[in-house]
Amino acid sequence: MIRFEHVSKRYADGTTAVDDLSFEVNAGELVTLVGPSGCGKTTTMKMVNRLIEPSAGRIFLDGDDISEIDPVKLRRRIGYVIQQVGLFPHKTVLDNTATVPHLLGVRRAEARARAAELLDLVGLDPKVFGERYPEQLSGGQRQRVGVARALAADPPVLLMDEPFGAVDPVVRDHLQTEFLRLQRTLGKTVLFVTHDIEEAVRLGDRIAVYGQGRIEQFDTPAAVLGAP
Ligand code: ADP
């Protein structure tokens, strides 16, 4: 589903963030990228949705070289959730979730109906939360809206960059449980960045363990933890 072939990223200031990465993520698989700050996880993610371009190597999405996919089309194929989800402050929760499909051509009423379903799916009752504004939500609720919004275009791939990193541990635990169920239900292919090995183990079908700019181990949680 996602394939990296000898991908490197050197930033303009000479920093090599990612060095000769090759790996493959299967359809429906949830892969966690774990490692200390600065080891290249976010750079890896941003190259998948073309927020940055690799300096070398190629990335394939379902066999298509992503450098040849139109960026608008890419947004239908890849959803993106970051640590501090940036919601539109002057739009309601429902409209925040419905905006992208609407921009992509879905009729507004239909986009809003679908948005209500998605809010339900991520554990926010649309009747209670749909007409609220982002500032009226807790951090964890905002992250849920971020997940709903990323799902709105029904992309087969989700990129999640520490999506639950800024919420308190109890809420994070809930979000992890619900996200796992959601991912199993929807069958999305997920790349999930975390610096928390427990989160990586709990969520990942496989774990990519990063060292400086490289993946040092790419295996199941049991293998990474050294179980027999
Ligand atoms: P992680 O997500 O694992 O914390 P990043 O991919 O954000 O790591 O960063 C990898 C390395 O690239 C770090 O050394 C970081 O400082 C550097 N880096 C990230 N973005 C830029 C940039 N825009 N310009 C220069 N260096 C950068």
Ligand code: ADP
């Ligand atoms: P904001 O709403 O503040 O723009 P987002 O969290 O939606 O913040 O996105 C952060 C950045 O990533 C923005 O520049 C946005 O355009 C971009 N982005 C969001 N989703 C995608 C995607 N699926 N593919 C590519 N870029 C995306």
